[in-house]
Amino acid sequence: MKQLTVISGKGGTGKTTIAAAFASLADNAVIADCDVDAADMHLILAPKITETIDFYGLKEASIDSSLCIQCGLCRENCRFDAITDDIRIDSLECEGCGVCAHVCPEGAITMVERKAGDAYLSETRFGPMAHAKLSVGEEASGKLVAFVRENARKLADRYDKDMIIIDGPPGTGCSVIASITGVDMVAVITEPSVSGIHDLERVLGVASHFNVPAVVCINQYDINEENTRIIEDYCRENGINVVGKLPFSKIPTKAMIQEITVIEYLDNELSNEFSEKLKEIWENMMRSLKYD
Numbered sequence: 001m002k003q004l005t006v007i008s009g010k011g012g013t014g015k016t017t018i019a020a021a022f023a024s025l026a027d028n029a030v031i032a033d034c035d036v037d038a039a040d041m042h043l044i045l046a047p048k049i050t051e052t053i054d055f056y057g058l059k060e061a062s063i064d065s066s067l068c069i070q071c072g073l074c075r076e077n078c079r080f081d082a083i084t085d086d087i088r089i090d091s092l093e094c095e096g097c098g099v100c101a102h103v104c105p106e107g108a109i110t111m112v113e114r115k116a117g118d119a120y121l122s123e124t125r126f127g128p129m130a131h132a133k134l135s136v137g138e139e140a141s142g143k144l145v146a147f148v149r150e151n152a153r154k155l156a157d158r159y160d161k162d163m164i165i166i167d168g169p170p171g172t173g174c175s176v177i178a179s180i181t182g183v184d185m186v187a188v189i190t191e192p193s194v195s196g197i198h199d200l201e202r203v204l205g206v207a208s209h210f211n212v213p214a215v216v217c218i219n220q221y222d223i224n225e226e227n228t229r230i231i232e233d234y235c236r237e238n239g240i241n242v243v244g245k246l247p248f249s250k251i252p253t254k255a256m257i258q259e260i261t262v263i264e265y266l267d268n269e270l271s272n273e274f275s276e277k278l279k280e281i282w283e284n285m286m287r288s289l290k291y292d
């Protein structure tokens, strides 16, 4: 089974637009929305949730006040200021490091599970989907990405799918790393802006560090053709395949408003042209995936 992650380095480059289009073009895939901090694939794919699973992130300290002698050691040793003057745990600040439980002379502190969000198994018009929602203020997004990927693998086994298409988070942080480790290929969606080029180089560096082959798709290439050439040269020099370029177009936004993919939005010549380009990009990527 092949796993492909769509990432972007920089936010707002069209990653979700393109990942949703890929989901509609794949023959036999599971879709995994791993952009868990700002999930928006569901706006286009309208998943029907079939199963909701509690997600437990970081553990949290809990004090048994009947054992506590108010010595204050836990408070002194908590680096996150998560213990109040009257020795209570501030849930929003507790990072679950366990130091307080370790130093407590009375064994009054235990580490307990804390629900940090919900993971979902769903059905979409293009096949099964794994996705999730992190609770407000929670920070275990890398762990939740890993959980969504595990759920996607279960769906692939259950429905005999041969591919998982992962919509990864933007940036280069731990949730990006969790969404690309062990996949067969990443497709980096970039745009020809100065920050786009900078973030592309950074995210390609992360992919290379984890030995994941990368291809690049340049979105809105015509907003700055000079920068597009810089990206193409950079990719050529570094042996990275540019699988295609998409022009600036009103179609992605029009399709998004109708909650459909750009491939489904087919009411004029212009939209046909746009979706034909995306199909070519998909086919180039599939060739690269086979070749690698």
Ligand SMILES: Nc1ncnc2c1ncn2[C@@H]1O[C@H](COP(=O)(O)OP(=O)(O)OP(=O)(O)O)[C@@H](O)[C@H]1O
Residues within 6 Å of the ligand: 008, 010, 011, 012, 013, 014, 015, 016, 017, 018, 035, 038, 040, 170, 219, 220, 246, 247, 248, 249, 250, 252, 253, 254, 256
């Ligand atoms: N080729 C294009 N031409 C013009 N607008 C586009 C193009 N591709 C995407 N857009 C628009 O850009 C906006 C951002 O796209 P999208 O949500 O797919 O990006 P993203 O990288 O997933 O963003 P985020 O990081 O916020 O998840 C949307 O309004 C989308 O319709």
Ligand code: SF4
Residues within 6 Å of the ligand: 060, 061, 077, 078, 079, 080, 081, 082, 083, 089, 093, 094, 095, 096, 097, 098, 099, 100, 101
């Ligand atoms: S688990 Fe760590 S962060 Fe939480 S209260 Fe204890 S020492 Fe502070």
Ligand code: SF4
Residues within 6 Å of the ligand: 063, 067, 068, 069, 070, 071, 072, 073, 074, 075, 087, 103, 104, 105, 106, 107, 108, 109
């Ligand atoms: S270290 Fe233990 S006994 Fe001391 S104040 Fe904290 S909970 Fe109470």
